Amino acid sequence: MQDMAGRKPALIWAVNLAALLLVILWTVPTAGLFVSSFRDRDQISATGWWKSLTTTEQTGFVRSGTAEDQRAEGDVFVIEGNVLAPDQSLLGWGTRAREPAAYRPGETAELDGARLTVAEDGSYRLESDRPFEMRRGERIFVTTGSPPDFTLSNYARVLQAEGIGRAFMNTMTVTIPATIIPILIAAFAAYALAWMEFPGRALLTAAVVGLLVVPLQVALIPLLRLHNDIGIGKGYLGIWLAHTGFGLPLAIYLLRNYMAGLPREVIESARVDGATEFQIFRRIILPLSFPALASFAIFQFLWVWNDLLVATVFLGNTREQLVMTGVLRELMGSKGGEWEILATSAFISIAVPLVVFFAMQKYLVRGLLAGSVKGG
Structure with a gap:
């Protein structure tokens, strides 16, 4: 026991150092991108961002x-x-x-x-x-x-002349519905799989788990052909449905595991009091499942925001349809030497995901851990 007690502090220090290293590796490039977005081309070419406050x-x-x-x-x-x-x-x-x-x-x-x-x-x-x-x-x-010099002209240029402003709005138009719709559908499905008795429930749960391993690439072309056949074509409705379909298996899996671990006594008491399934779902399950809902919302939002493949297939490549990742891809080809433009565009692209992550990260670990260790 003494040996184990003697090793414990060393292991704790190792874990803390590893976590600190990961934080540094993630934070330093982000800080450098932020600083470089306010510098002009001559300053970026002459010195690194860590010398931005010196002559x-x-x-x-x-x-x-x-x-x-x-x-x-x-x-x-x-x-x-x-x-x-x-x-x-x-x-x-x-x-x-x-x-x-x-x-x-x-x-x-x-x-x-x-x-x-x-x-x-x-x-x-x-x-x-x-x-x-x-x-x-x-x-x-x-x-x-x-002397040190910082400017906002980079942001004015990329938002107006380079099309980042339009692409930002396109990305928001795609991401917000593509995050909300699968959460709503998955919440109803997860409640049914966790608390409602009906034939084939186990098979449906197994099918959801099986869909987690299916790569989305194999479904892109058949799904696009289906959209064309039913008249959806390329547009926002098509990409919302595509992201919803690709995100539902993970959403249902996480929420079902979380909801199945909620106290059974609360659910049974509500049924005895005469509450309907929808009332139980709306007044009890949803408030208690907020950590799991938030954790999936972070995953889905980040995935849709950073997506390029699905947006290219289901939305298009015209200037009016490009999302942020599409514009960044074009800028890498046409503005490869203008580092101030690339740095500014990249930071605009990651700014919203950073805000979303830090605003909801306290629910992330709670939702994932609870969904992984509880089941029913």
Whole structure:
């Protein structure tokens, strides 16, 4: 017993560390996506999101003015300009690509018969004792620093120009009914299988369990042909029915196991008092089964929200019909280099599932565990 007691704290620490690691692995990429969605392309290309609150260093070059821009100051010919963009600070500068920060602001470099000085504010002065004859300006390499900058323009662009706003509404239109309808149907079916006596109840329960292992891919084409034959075609009604059919086996299984574990005395007392089956279902079973209903709602909502295959088959691929996953797929092909657009679109896509999960996650474990250990 002492050995077992001595191992228990070590096992607890191992479990806690494993859980913490999983939380970190899940949270860090989400946080990075959120931060990147507010950064512009230059910042994302220059530094990682973990450096978003620090000054961003960038190296590039600008060209000075040409011979046409020179002016005479006594016996000296001068070309002036500025190497900095707004909100940038000069960290160093140079005249060769291998040493882009060879000189500090305010220092002077000797060129071929000329002298170049770049001040801290980015203004440069190129002077020579002879007139300049160059048609192209001298290259001035600069290492600049940009302060942290966050913008909402990424969200405005993806919601309007890139079609994410329309796709968001399409996804909500698909997901909400496709979550509510199977819950309503499954709740009635689960109550009947758990508490009502009728011939073939055991066979129906076995059939529901068997349907859990049937992959939805084998039913896509036959179901689409059926929709076309009965006149539904491609549209919201068709995809609602498809998601309902694919989600019902799991919903009935979870809710039936949960309802079967509810106290029998409460049900029998209600029947003795003259309550009908519908009254028992509405006033007793549904309130007590809320954790199981919520746990399935999370699963169904997340599955439908992140679905691409069923939406492509039963809804279509036109711009007006695309859901969020469809638009993200197109953006990956057409905007593969614009990371700020992809990050913003991806975070919009996961924002609603995150809200739903955190709002209802306290019921998730209760519903799943109760449905797995109780049966009738």
